Amino acid sequence: MSQLKAVLFDLDETLMARGQAVLRLIERMIDDFGPGFGVRDHDEIKRIVQQADGGGYRPKHEMYAELEDRLAWTGAPGWPAFQAYYRRVYPTCAVLEEGTLDVLTYFREKGLKLGLITNGETAVQQKKLDLLGIGQKFDSVVISESAGCKKPDPHIFRLSMSELGVSPNAAWYVGDHPRNDVYGAWCAGLRAVWKSDVHPWDVTLPVIPYGIIRQLTDVIRLYEKRNTAG
Incomplete structure (x- = not known):
């Protein structure tokens, strides 16, 4: 050898x-978009986002579509804007x-x-x-x-x-x-x-x-x- x-x-x-980074991202999303979420309970929001994220192995456009639906997201930014948001914010959550x-x-x-x-x-x-x-x-x-x-x-x-x-x-x-x-x-x-x-x-x-x-x-x-x- x-x-x-x-x-x-x-x-x-x-x-x-990565798990810690996703939790940081969720907190940012609650701060930035929370008033538009039909779901109010923060623990439930965390569960929904974590499931939609799929450990990072799910295409992000699929993640976004699920979040829009399951969070009952009023005034959701649309996929291109969310993609830009994710690319900008998620790396800053790295741990x-x-x-x-x-x-x-x-x-x-x-x-x-x-x-x-x-x-x-x-x-x-x-x-x-x-x-x-x-x-x-x-x-x-x-x-x-x-x-x-x-x-x-x-x-x-x-x-x-x-x-x-x-x-x-x-x-x-x-x-x-x-x-x-x-x-x-x-x-x-x-x-x-x-x-x-x-x-x-x-x-x-x-x-x-x-x-x-x-x-x-x-x-x-x-x-x-x-x-x-x-």
């Missing part, structure tokens, strides 16, 4: 606490996953290259990175919209490997989604580490994670354990 030369990460729910800076610093001090691969719109994802203050910490950042492909397509992982100048078998990829992150990285030849606190495992996948962590900082202990074991 090749010596580890790079550690790559997913963004949402791996380095960024770092606990331990993110410690993890990135640790691996950098070990002399490893750092990469990030994320699905999403380039402007939104880049703004998140800038506001979180971590955009400049990576040797390679690959965002699906700009790359023209998205996880779990192995090609997006290979693009990052090419930018880093590292072979796939000398890299780890850390992410929360069993198919997009673990399976996609495995198909590209990387060693896939699954952050297991968000999504249940997909038993249909023909892959076993190289490592399983619960919290992001657990990846340091995994590295030290594997490094000690050679």
Whole structure:
């Protein structure tokens, strides 16, 4: 097995606490649009928005259509205006996953290259990175919209490997989604580490994670354990 030369990460729910960011977004929506909502109870509004969001995997125009209906939204801004609002406001709600800076610093001090691969719109994802203050910490950042492909397509992982100048078998990829992150990285030849606190495992996948962590900082202990074991 090749010596580890790079550690790559997913963004949402791996380095960024997306659930917390969505809650911040909901509070902003209540402030900005709440008087037009037919639903008044804030907890119910949160449940509706979280369900419509679908963990970030649902097309945003579908999310908006559901919100307009289920919130009984009088004076809703229309899809183009809401899309612009989402692109402007949501990135400002970004919250770092606990331990993110410690993890990135640790691996950098070990002399490893750092990469990030994320699905999403380039402007939104880049703004998140800038506001979180971590955009400049990576040797390679690959965002699906700009790359023209998205996880779990192995090609997006290979693009990052090419930018880093590292072979796939000398890299780890850390992410929360069993198919997009673990399976996609495995198909590209990387060693896939699954952050297991968000999504249940997909038993249909023909892959076993190289490592399983619960919290992001657990990846340091995994590295030290594997490094000690050679």
